[in-house]
Amino acid sequence: MNKRQGEGCPKKYADTSRDVSVKSSSPVLAAFKVFQQELDTRHDKYERLVKLSRDVTIESKRSIFLLHRVTSVPNTEEILKEADLKLDGVRHKIGQIAEELMGEDIYQFHRAYTPGIQEYVEAVSFLHYIRHRRLISLEEINARLVFCSQGAADALSPGSQVLTFHVTPSDYLLGVADLTGELMRMCISSVGNGDIDTPFQLSQFLRQIHDGFSYIGNTGPYEVSKKLHTLRQSLAKVEDACYTLRVRGSEIPKHMLADVFSSRTTLIDPEEGVV
Missing domain, CATH: 1.20.58.190 (Translin; domain 1)
Structure with a gap:
């Protein structure tokens, strides 16, 4: 048996000419413009x-x-x-x-x-x-x-x-963490120019910065914890340079020290940190 025409269909409005456009004076439209x-x-x-x-x-x-x-x-x-x-x-x-x-x-x-x-x-x-x-x-x-x-x-x-x-304190900490990389480069450059005192000064200074960051631990900003690994790498490179100067400094000509340190820093395990 066929269904009757229109049975089960939603009721349609008879007045299709109703104006549904939003007027420019609408408070809703004015609020959205703001x-x-x-x-x-x-x-x-x-x-x-x-x-x-x-x-x-x-x-x-x-x-x-x-x-x-x-x-x-x-x-x-x-x-x-x-x-x-x-x-x-x-x-x-x-x-x-x-x-x-x-x-x-x-x-x-x-x-x-x-x-x-x-x-x-x-x-x-x-x-x-x-x-x-x-x-x-x-x-x-x-x-x-x-x-x-x-x-x-x-x-x-x-x-x-x-x-x-x-x-902000977080921007200050992140800037200081980046500073350690520049100090590490300064250490290598100083050795290359025959300055064997600056690396030991930088080593002590970087150790103090590292100890300061250690007090923060996991309570600081997330970005600080990410840069702490780079800080430890910089400290490890400077301390490695100081170790080489102390142990083999008299054996290596001054004009070759920078090349020796540059080659040694590339051999440091990137996952190795300072404890």
């Missing part, structure tokens, strides 16, 4: 911060490359002054980051600029160690990150506003 503007503004700010962070990273790396020349020149003060000028330019870029973050929750944009800040901490701590033979503190870094908005030269001039950029 959301769109907020998201676009936030995205544009994020992209500007990424670009500024990239500029900070590039200039900081150039400062680090410049500082490595101190092992091969007789007058290191000229190198340090030039590095200071470069880092002043980096701080100017960080001042622009501070302006972008004015009135914002910094942790919403932290991922955009943290690579540049870590590289800056690495560069400024490298310069500080070469000049003072000690680790720069977080407070000393933040003390030089006070700026005037609107490009005012005087913080008390009309229309200007004092801005302060605070390096």
Whole structure:
């Protein structure tokens, strides 16, 4: 028996000419336009911060490359002054980051600029160690990150506003962890130029940094635990260089020491750490 026509089908509306379009005056549409503007503004700010962070990273790396020349020149003060000028330019870029973050929750944009800040901490701590033979503190870094908005030269001039950029403790730790790799390279370069005292100073300094990170353990940021392995490798290479200097230093000509250390560091087991 055939089913009757239309049986079992959903009921259809008779009035198909009903206007279902959303009017431009709809409060829902107006609310979503506001959301769109907020998201676009936030995205544009994020992209500007990424670009500024990239500029900070590039200039900081150039400062680090410049500082490595101190092992091969007789007058290191000229190198340090030039590095200071470069880092002043980096701080100017960080001042622009501070302006972008004015009135914002910094942790919403932290991922955009943290690579540049870590590289800056690495560069400024490298310069500080070469000049003072000690680790720069977080407070000393933040003390030089006070700026005037609107490009005012005087913080008390009309229309200007004092801005302060605070390096987070995690960015500071990550920058210091990267510093150990530069100190290891400085150790090898120093030996190649006949300086046999610097490796022993660096070995002691790196051991102190390693002991400090050991106190943090698993309670620190996740990125710190990842870089701790690289820190241990750098310390192992420097201590291996010091061991070779102490045991075989008199047997190896000074102009060949750097080649010997470079070949020995490649033989260190990448999974071997310092306990």
